Every structure is written in structure tokens, then in C-alpha cells.
Amino acid sequence: xxxxxxxxxxxxxxxxxxxxxxxxxxxxxxxxxxxxxxxxxxxxxxxxxxxxxxxxxxxxxxxxxxxxxxxxxxxxxxxxxxxxxxxxxxxxxxxxxxxxxxxxxxxxxxxxxxxxxxxxxxxxxxxxxxxxxxxxxxxxxxxxxxxxxxxxxxxxxxxxxxxxxxxxxxxxxxxxxxxxxxxxxxxxxxxxxxxxxxxxxxxxxxxxxxxxxxxxxxxxxxxxxxxxxxxxxxxxxxxxxxxxxxxxxxxxxxxxxxxxxxxxxxxxxxxxxxxxxxxxxxxxxxxxxxxxxxxxxxxxxxxxxxxxxxxxxxxxxxxxxxxxxxxxxxxxxxxxxxxxxxxxxxxxxxxxxxxxxxxxxxxxxxxxxxxxxxxxxxxxxxxxxxxxxxxxxxxx
Ligand SMILES: Cc1ncc(COP(=O)(O)O)c(C=O)c1O
Numbered sequence: 001x002x003x004x005x006x007x008x009x010x011x012x013x014x015x016x017x018x019x020x021x022x023x024x025x026x027x028x029x030x031x032x033x034x035x036x037x038x039x040x041x042x043x044x045x046x047x048x049x050x051x052x053x054x055x056x057x058x059x060x061x062x063x064x065x066x067x068x069x070x071x072x073x074x075x076x077x078x079x080x081x082x083x084x085x086x087x088x089x090x091x092x093x094x095x096x097x098x099x100x101x102x103x104x105x106x107x108x109x110x111x112x113x114x115x116x117x118x119x120x121x122x123x124x125x126x127x128x129x130x131x132x133x134x135x136x137x138x139x140x141x142x143x144x145x146x147x148x149x150x151x152x153x154x155x156x157x158x159x160x161x162x163x164x165x166x167x168x169x170x171x172x173x174x175x176x177x178x179x180x181x182x183x184x185x186x187x188x189x190x191x192x193x194x195x196x197x198x199x200x201x202x203x204x205x206x207x208x209x210x211x212x213x214x215x216x217x218x219x220x221x222x223x224x225x226x227x228x229x230x231x232x233x234x235x236x237x238x239x240x241x242x243x244x245x246x247x248x249x250x251x252x253x254x255x256x257x258x259x260x261x262x263x264x265x266x267x268x269x270x271x272x273x274x275x276x277x278x279x280x281x282x283x284x285x286x287x288x289x290x291x292x293x294x295x296x297x298x299x300x301x302x303x304x305x306x307x308x309x310x311x312x313x314x315x316x317x318x319x320x321x322x323x324x325x326x327x328x329x330x331x332x333x334x335x336x337x338x339x340x341x342x343x344x345x346x347x348x349x350x351x352x353x354x355x356x357x358x359x360x361x362x363x364x365x366x367x368x369x370x371x372x373x374x375x376x377x378x379x380x381x382x383x384x385x386x387x388x389x390x391x392x393x394x395x396x
Contacts, residue, residue, distance in 0.1 A: 002285050005154065008287075008395045015176060018034050019141045019142060019144065020138070020141060020142070021209040021224055021226060022182065023137075023138050023141065024169055025126055027342065027345075027357070027358065028044075028045075028069070028357070030051070030346075031044050031346075031349075031355055031356075031357060032044070032045065032150040032355075033346060033348070034335050034349040035060075035349050035355035036313075036356065037349070038349040038350050038353055039087070039353065040055025040348070040349035040353045040355045041353060041354050041355070041383055041386050041387040042162075042355045042381075043045050043354060043355060043356055043375040043376050043379065043384075043387050044200070044308075044328065044345070044355035044356050044357045044375075044376065045355075045357075045372075045376060046101075046182065046248075046328065046376045047242075047248040047249075047378065047380040048246040048248070048327075048379070049379050049380055049383060050380055051245060051246065051250075052070075052114055052245050052246045052247045052287075053246075053287075053294065054292070055286065055287075055290070056245050056247065056283055056284075056286065056287045057283075057307030059116075059180035059283035059286035059287065060250075060279055060280055060282075061283065062282075062283075063137070063278070063279035063282035063283055064279045064281075066282075068279045068281075069190075069278060069279060070276065070278065071274070071275050072104070072275045072276075072277075072278040072281055073106065073275065074105050074137050074266065074269070074270045074274055075099075075102075075266060075279060076102070076103060076104020076105075076254070077278065077281045077282060077285070078098065079281075079282060080252075080254075080281045080284055080285040080288075081098035081099070081102040081103075081106055081254075081280040082098045082111050082261070082284070082285070083284070083285040083288040084096070084102045084104075084184060084254045084288065085096070085097070085098040085101075085256075086288070086289070087104055087270065087288045088237075088256055091214075091226065091295075092141040092222075092224045092227055094224060094227055094232070094256070095235075096174055096256045097259070100256060100259040100262060101256055101257060101258060101259060101368060102256055103255045103257075103262055103265060103266050104252065104254050104267060105192065105238075105240075105252075105253045105254060105269060105276075106251050106252075106253065106272075106276040106277070107193040107240050107242060107251035107252065107253040107272075108210055108239060108240040108253040109135050109240070109251075109253070110237050110251075110253065110269065110272055110273060110276075111238040111253045111254065111255045111269075112135055112136060112176075112208065112210060112238060113135065113139040113142065114265050114269035114272055115136075115236050115238065115265050115268075115273065116139040116140055116142075116143045116145065116174070116208070116392075117139070117142065117143050117256065117268060117272075118186050118264040118265045118268035118269075119143070119173060119174060119206060119208075119236075119261075119264060119265075120140070120143040120145040120173050121145075121173070122143075122144035122145070123144065123145070123146060123171065124143075124145045124146070124171060124172075124173035124174075124192075125146045125147075125169060125170060125171040125173060126140045126143075126145050126146070126147055126148070126172070126173060126174050126175075127147075127148045127149075127164070127168060127170045127174070127175040127205075128147050128148070128149050128150070128176050128191055128223040128395045129149075129150050129151075129152050129159060129168045129177070129178070129181075129283060129365045130142070130149045130150070130151050130152065130178075130362060130364060130369075131152065131183050131184065131359045131362030131363055131369055132149075132362055133178055133182050133210065134179070134181075134361070134362060134364075136176050136192055136210075137215060137364075141145065142175050145173065145341045146171075147364070148167040148168075148169070148172070149167070149364050150163045150164050150167050151163065151187070151363075151368055152181075152186065153183075154231050154321050154332070154372060155322075156186070156321070156322075157181070157184040157317075157321070158173070158192070159192070161192065161195055164195070164196065164199065166201050168199055168205060168256065170287055172203060172205050173205065173206060174205060174206040174207065174208050175196060175200060175205060175206075175207050175208070176207075176208045176209075176210065177196060177209045177210070177225055178208060178209070178210040178211075178213070179193075179211070179225075179325075180216055180217055180222065180324065180326040181213075181223070181325070181326060182211035182213070182326050182328055182361055182376040183328050183330060183357070183359050184321065184323070184325060184328070184330050184359075185306075185321070185322070185323025185324060185325060185326045185328050185329050185330065186323075186325070187217055187219065187220050187222070187324040187325040189220070190221075190223055192375060193223055193225055193228060194224065194228060196268075197225060197228040197229070197230060197231050198233065198307060200230075200231065200234060201229075201230040201234070204234075204238065205234070206234050206235070206261075207225050207226075207231060207234060208236045208238065209224065209225045209226070209235060209236070209237050210238050210239075211224060211237060211238065211239045211242055211328040212238075212239050212240050212242065212243050212253075213327070214239055214244070214294050214323055215243075215244045216243060216244075216298070216299060216302050216325050216326055216327055217324065217325040218297060218299065218302065218303040218306060218323070218324055218325060219322070219325070220324055220325075221269070221322035222325070223302050224237060224239075226252070226256070230393060232258070233258045233374075234253060234258075236256075236257040236265065237255070237256040237257065238253065238255055238256075239253065239254060239256070240252060240253030240254065241253070241280075241287060241288075243327070243378075244295075245284070245287045246378075247280075247284075247287075247307065250277060250280040250283075250284070251276065251280075252276075252277055252280050252281055252284045255269075255347070266321075270387050286338075287294065301378070302327060302378075303378070305327075305377040305378070305381070305384060306323055306327075306329060306377050307374060308377070308381065308384050308385075308388075309329055309377040309384050309387075309388070310322070310323070310329055312384070312385075312387075312388030312391070313329070313331050313375065313388070313391070315388070315392075316333060316336070316372045316374075316388065316392055316395050317333035317335050317336050317394070317395045318332065318333065318336065319331060319332040319334070321372075326376070327376055327377050327378040328374050328375065328376055329374070329377060330372050330373065330374050330375075330376050331372070331375065332371050332372055333361050333372075333373055334357075334371045338371070339370070339371060340358075340370055340371065341359060341360055341369070341370060341371055341372055341373045342360060342361075342366075343356045343367070344358070344373060345357060345358045346349075351393070351394075352390045352391060352393040352394060353378070353390045354387050354390050354391055356374060356375050357373065357374045358372075358373050358374075359372040359373060359374050360372070361376065368386060375387075377382050
């Protein structure tokens with residue numbers, strides 16, 4: 001094969017390092033292509049189909065006009081680091097020093113990758129809950145670390161405490177926690193968080209938390225792991241503006257962590273992007289200072305969308321697992337006579353004109369979560385209603 005040949009979409013990719021073999025074959029590109037080909041209502045992809053608030057858009061335009069168009073400092077523009085620190089204090093009662101403990105990143109994705117590159121020696125173990133957000137596994141692999149997986153099981157996506165205890169070994173460097181959780185919509189309970197925190201403290205393990213859905217909680221409350229006893233000093237808290245302000249294309253995220261952890265993360269991050277999106281950083285600083293009504297309105301709006309999609313899917317005949325947060329809801333396809341979520345999602349755009357995502361792709365072993373599919377409700381009511389109407393064709 002010549003160096004310019006297009007690699008086959010499945011199997012081993014030539015040229016690709018062994019660490020990353022298997023990561024080139026995600027189903028998302030395929031689902032998106034199918035959705036486009038069949039003009040499907042796309043309930044598969046997790047980005048809002050509506051605009052950010054006017055004030056946030058205007059802040060970005062103003063920042064460009066005001067000349068904030070060159071490199072920002074590697075740690076992020078001071079206004080945003082201060083706004084992040086204020087936000088953590090205002091919502092979660094956590095104090096972070098904007099200079100020594102807050103770092104701006106190219107979305108949560110870079111934050112996760114930089115954190116794992118910074119903290120893991122080759123061969124260290126990292127505990128992930130599955131189904132997982134797909135970048136975690138790739139970031140673990142890029143760091144030369146080894147994943148240890150704990151399975152969340154429907155209907156409530158609880159984990160077996162014994163599984164987590166068994167996953168922690170003398171080689172464990174970190175536990176990665178995502179709450180509210182993509183793809184399941186689970187919000188980890190306080191009891192679960194206390195269990196995780198207790199193990200981290202007892203075994204001197206770090207925690208890396210992905211809190212990008214922190215403001216999309218409908219049942220219960222968001223509790224940052226860093227707020228639990230013994231966790232402030234050992235948790236790397238990650239979030240981003242994408243979901244909270246409907247600006248997933250801006251890719252502005254942040255890391256809050258104790259000074260020594262921050263110094264480590266910054267060391268890796270500076271050689272990944274160094275810095276990004278200067279005008280957007282300024283705009284996110286404005287957005288984070290939005291009044292309380294914005295944040296409560298966002299959660300109320302999303303709760304309504306969640307209820308709309310959940311009721312619609314149930315009416316079609318799916319078994320729907322309640323989502324307490326995030327903008328995803330998972331459903332089992334078996335009551336509709338299907339067995340395999342991948343086959344179901346491959347057929348769905350052509351058969352009824354809707355796209356969804358099988359959750360088996362978020363498992364190490366795809367047999368787990370085989371019959372469960374994910375729908376996104378970060379869509380306008382008209383799109384949700386049309387999706388539900390079309391899905392009605394499954395039970396007709
Ligand atoms: C759990 C989770 N973490 C991180 C991200 C990516 O965040 P960002 O766009 O800020 O990189 C997503 C996006 O879907 C997500 O669902």
C-alpha cells in the first residue's frame with residue numbers, strides 16, 4: 001500500500017501506532033453519513049440545534065472587535081480564569097485560585113487528554129466507568145496507561161461497589177468520573193460519590209472528573225467530587241462552556257485543580273494546543289457571569305425536552321431508562337422486537353428517517369449494552385416531535 005492510500009475503515013490501520021489501533025473505527029461517521037443520505041432527524045449527535053444566548057454571541061463579536069485576536073496566555077485569559085473561579089465558588093462552594101489552580105483548555109476533550117498525559121506513567125492503571133465518553137479510552141491509550149473498566153448497568157446504571165473495589169489495584173493512578181453522565185443521563189448519587197471518594201483516599205488515587213453537564217441536572221443535584229472530604233487536593237475537575245451555553249463549536253474548557261496538579265496538567269497542555277480561541281475565552285468569561293435565572297432556565301428547558309422525548313419514546317414502545325441529567329436518554333430496543341442496537345441504528349435512518357447511537361460502542365466489550373441506544377434531546381421541540389412522529393413508524 002502506498003503512503004497515500006486510504007486505509008480500510010475496519011481492521012488494522014497501516015501506519016497507526018499499536019496504542020491507537022481500534023480507535024479509527026467509530027460508528028459516528030457512519031451514522032452521520034446515513035443520517036445525511038436519508039435526510040434523517042438526527043437524534044444521534046450531541047450538539048444543540050439552537051443558538052447560544054444573544055448576550056454570549058455578542059460578547060464574542062465584541063471581543064473580536066476589541067482586538068482580542070492573538071494568542072492568549074497558555075493558562076487562559078485572566079478574565080476567564082477569574083470567572084471560572086467565581087463560578088466554582090458561586091455554584092459549588094469550591095475555592096480555586098485563578099492563577100495557580102485554573103487552566104483554560106481547548107474544550108473538555110483537551111483537558112481530559114492533557115490530564116491523563118500529565119499524570120500517568122506508562123503502565124499505570126486508570127479506572128473508567130462504561131459506557132464511557134469515547135475520548136477517555138483513547139486518552140488513556142495515548143498516555144500508555146491501562147484501562148480498568150467498571151460497568152454501569154440499566155435500568156438505573158448503578159455500578160456494583162465490589163466491581164469498583166476490585167478495579168482498584170496498587171497500579172491505579174486515577175479514577176475518571178463523568179457525572180451527569182454521557183451516554184446514560186445518570187447523575188451519580190451522593191452515596192456513590194462518597195464510595196468513590198472513600199476508595200480514592202484509602203488507596204491514594206487521583207480523581208479526574210468530567211462535569212461538562214454540571215448545569216443539566218433535573219433529578220437530584222450536581223455534587224462535584226472535589227467537594228467531598230479528602231478530595232479537593234486529589235481531584236482534577238474538568239468542565240467546559242459547550243453544553244452550558246450551547247456553544248459546542250467554541251471548544252473552551254477548563255481544569256480546576258490544586259497547584260501541583262495544575263502545574264503538571266499545564267506542562268502537558270502547553271505542547272498540545274498551547275492556547276486557543278482567545279475571543280471565545282473572553283465571551284465565556286461573560287457567559288459564566290450570567291444571572292441565576294439563565295442557569296435555572298436552562299435546566300428547566302432541558303427537563304421539558306427530556307420529558308417530551310421520554311414520553312414520545314415510551315409511547316412508541318421503547319423501554320426508556322430515566323435520565324436525571326445531561327441531554328441524552330437511553331432506551332432498550334427489545335420491546336420493539338429488535339435485539340442489536342448497532343443493527344437497529346444502521347437501519348433506522350433508511351427505515352423511518354431518524355438517527356440514534358448504539359451504546360455498545362461505548363463499552364470495551366460491545367456485548368454489554370447491546371440492546372441499548374442513545375437519543376439526544378438537545379433539539380428544538382419541532383425536531384423532537386418530528387423524530388417521535390417518525391419513530392412511530394416502528395410500531396405501526
Ligand atoms: C461527557 C463529555 N465530556 C466531554 C465532552 C466534550 O467536551 P468539549 O466539547 O468541551 O471538548 C463531551 C461532548 O459531548 C461529553 O459528552
